[in-house]
Amino acid sequence: MHRAGYYILLFAVTSLLQIFFFNNLSLWSCFAPMVYPAFVLMLPLNASSIVVLLSGLVMGVVMDWGMGTAGLNTIAMLATAYQRRPVLNLTLGAEVVRDGGIPSMSRMGQHQFVQYLIIMMVLHCVAFFGFEAFTTSYFWYQFLRLVVSTLASILFVWLIMSLFTPKHASR
């Protein structure tokens, strides 16, 4: 029950931050950070694949509704959620994943955590900006936008994950 409340709070914080703050950041057209994938990234390591996929679906639909993007966030979020288990197995090893715990630097180790965060966010941003760019040309501009936004997203998601990692919750 305690853990359900924690994830409901995480869902609310990441989605509200994205809709009301990051979507309205008008600093630079290349700067479009995505923080809501933090919710799926922080699901327990041993969460079943179907739970992760459905969590990604719900988050994607909510973001599409809040951002008016008609499926774009759902496409990217589903891809991220589906790839989570293989990425975790690759970076951490299947046995450690089976032991569970909330993904964090203390639980996974600094190197593995950074690897996991970067791979997942690159997957998400490539899916999102790749599909969005279908409607436009200007490859180099889109590429710059992908790189800048991916780096910013990694930074902000890392901040959120650090803030939301309980100090005693290594398992």
Add this chain to the structure above:
Amino acid sequence: MYRLLEFIRRSYVTLLFVVFEIIAIGIYSRSTYYTQATILARANALTGGLAGTITDIGGYFSLASENRALTARVAELEQRLSYYGGLVDTTATIDIAELQYEFMQARVVSSSINRARNFITINKGLRDGVMSGMAVLSPSGEAVGYILDCSERYSVAISILNTSFRTGCKIKGDGYSGSIEWNGGSPYEVTMRELSKYAQIEVGAEVVTTGVSHYFPSDKLIGRVESFELDESKTYYNAKVRLAADFSNLHNVILVKYIDREEVMGLEHGAQSRGY
């Protein structure tokens, strides 16, 4: 049958993923800028209040610069008022075109410049008399976009910074018209296409609305020519235009209603449906 069930049991997550992705890609590929504006308008019925509060807090810090812009605008309008006052004294006539529009102020609830399709949400909707097709201008009177969809209390406008946006334009004081579009790149720059090679174009020339699209009044400033060149066929100019409105600092807008829009469009549709 057993093998099929076993296959489904082992790979149902992958099957679900593929099904969900196909549905999402199908919805997205069929969506237009209008679909997106409609979704935003419905979402704003629920989230608009909170977004408005957040914008109010942010807007508080830009009050000084907004006041300066408004003061400059008041001065400009005072000047125009004295001009029309002079016309009345000399029994001259007033341009009837000025009387075809109604103006209304609105506050920007949310807007973006970092997407391929950017929209602007404002805090006025159907109950305030806002309707789709109304022009959206900056407080200084520069073209910003036009209304696509409204809920009771909020409206969503397509921004010039939307790759689906198109409107007619011309060089100020010249008769030849072209088309304005945004390529998804810099939020300070748009492209003017298909302007006749006979147009009087030069760097720094003002690009304004033509007024024939039924969205914008004529002669509303869009931006200034930064560079231009003839296209491959040597018949049209394509030009880079520096936008006059600052989309990254847009807190208030002016809505413009073309009073005769429905009547004029009705006549045009009628003529088209009769095959003329």
